[in-house]
Amino acid sequence: MKQIYGKQNNITDYVLGRISTQNRFFLNRQDCILVDENASCCPRGYIATITTKTETKGSRPIVTVESVSDFVEGDVVLINKKGEVIFLFEIRSIHNAIFATERCNHRCIMCPQPPVVDEIDKTPFNLKLISLIDKNACEIGITGGEPTLIGDKLFDLIKQIQKYQPKAAISLLSNGVKFADKSYAMKLALCKHHDLQVDVPIFSDIADEHNRIVGAKTFYKTVQGLYNLALFRQKIGIRIVVHRQTYKRLPQFADYIYHNFPFVSQVAFLQMETTGNASDNINEIWIDPFDYNEQLQEAVNILDQRGIRTYIYNAQLCVLPESLWPFAQNAISDWKDTYLPLCNDCKLKERCGGLFESNQTHHSSHIRPYREN
Numbered sequence: 609m610k611q612i613y614g615k616q617n618n619i620t621d622y623v624l625g626r627i628s629t630q631n632r633f634f635l636n637r638q639d640c641i642l643v644d645e646n647a648s649c650c651p652r653g654y655i656a657t658i659t660t661k662t663e664t665k666g667s668r669p670i671v672t673v674e675s676v677s678d679f680v681e682g683d684v685v686l687i688n689k690k691g692e693v694i695f696l697f698e699i700r701s702i703h704n705a706i707f708a709t710e711r712c713n714h715r716c717i718m719c720p721q722p723p724v725v726d727e728i729d730k731t732p733f734n735l736k737l738i739s740l741i742d743k744n745a746c747e748i749g750i751t752g753g754e755p756t757l758i759g760d761k762l763f764d765l766i767k768q769i770q771k772y773q774p775k776a777a778i779s780l781l782s783n784g785v786k787f788a789d790k791s792y793a794m795k796l797a798l799c800k801h802h803d804l805q806v807d808v809p810i811f812s813d814i815a816d817e818h819n820r821i822v823g824a825k826t827f828y829k830t831v832q833g834l835y836n837l838a839l840f841r842q843k844i845g846i847r848i849v850v851h852r853q854t855y856k857r858l859p860q861f862a863d864y865i866y867h868n869f870p871f872v873s874q875v876a877f878l879q880m881e882t883t884g885n886a887s888d889n890i891n892e893i894w895i896d897p898f899d900y901n902e903q904l905q906e907a908v909n910i911l912d913q914r915g916i917r918t919y920i921y922n923a924q925l926c927v928l929p930e931s932l933w934p935f936a937q938n939a940i941s942d943w944k945d946t947y948l949p950l951c952n953d954c955k956l957k958e959r960c961g962g963l964f965e966s967n968q969t970h971h972s973s974h975i976r977p978y979r980e981n
């Protein structure tokens with residue numbers, strides 16, 4: 609998540625608000641944070657001001673940052689007591705997500721955001737956050753942790769999005785375990801969202817392998833969850849993070865998906881992010897992505913030739929064989945994207961997903977700028 613560090617005055621609790629770069633009429637300032645590089649105070653009606661002025665006055669919330677060029681009308685940010693400005697919704701991005709919870713019932717060896725055990729219920733905060741998001745947002749993710757751990761409150765979030773962003777598609781990232789409960793899957797269907805996809809990570813066609821990777825004996829629950837979601841005609845995507853412990857059986861796994869889950873609307877292969885648990889377990893799971901191209905190519909062919917939409921995320925085009933370029937998408941979370949200095953000479957940069965910020969140290973040794981016409 610994009611963050612900007614500033615120096616705050618008069619912020620005693622967090623401030624959650626929508627960015628306004630224009631000075632608004634007094635009655636239209638509710639829940640707005642004024643961004644004005646020349647402001648020296650927080651005008652009445654705004655909940656805070658972000659400025660570049662170091663000399664500020666008044667007793668209302670104000671944050672001084674180096675530059676305001678990153679703020680866009682309609683972004684939604686959280687300002688905390690340390691003066692950090694955290695972007696929770698970026699109006700120019702199509703990869704915005706609501707973090708339903710940081711708790712999880714899995715402990716994946718490559719989890720980039722290791723879960724917490726206890727937390728305060730985030731739902732009231734998230735309901736408020738959704739109410740501040742632009743009504744024309746076209747896509748909103750719901751993620752975690754494992755979002756279904758908040759139980760029926762998940763449906764409150766979905767209904768809130770239906771109310772405030774009626775056109776938005778929802779991508780719900782869930783390990784699928786909770787949907788093994790048929791009544792829970794039915795409740796999701798009863799939300800009657802017009803465009804909701806449940807994206808389910810699953811890592812092997814062998815139960816024990818999947819269970820070892822996720823740190824829980826849940827393979828068959830996830831499988832049952834997929835069947836229940838299909839029973840209620842929910843749109844399903846499958847996500848596979850490719851690393852040393854998953855790459856060898858990609859072709860067999862693709863075949864398994866085709867035979868057992870022919871109802872899925874897409875399958876996505878993701879390059880691994882090397883932070884969190886992945887960083888701790890790097891020696892067990894790291895493989896140069898170039899070294900699994902053969903297995904990836906075969907798996908993509910199996911799915912694509914049988915009519916299942918297939919994507920590859922967060923892969924560098926110069927590392928993939930050209931035959932896989934049509935399947936490569938830009939990053940699944942664009943705020944995590946970065947490029948190496950050598951990418952500046954590359955003709956493919958505009959089309960390339962680049963790499964995760966955290967993969968600056970662990971990345972393929974085959975990254976080369978593409979210079980051909």
Ligand code: SF4
Pocket residue numbers: 924925926927947948950951954955956957960961962963975976977978
């Ligand atoms: S050199 Fe950089 S921009 Fe070019 S294809 Fe490789 S990773 Fe992408």
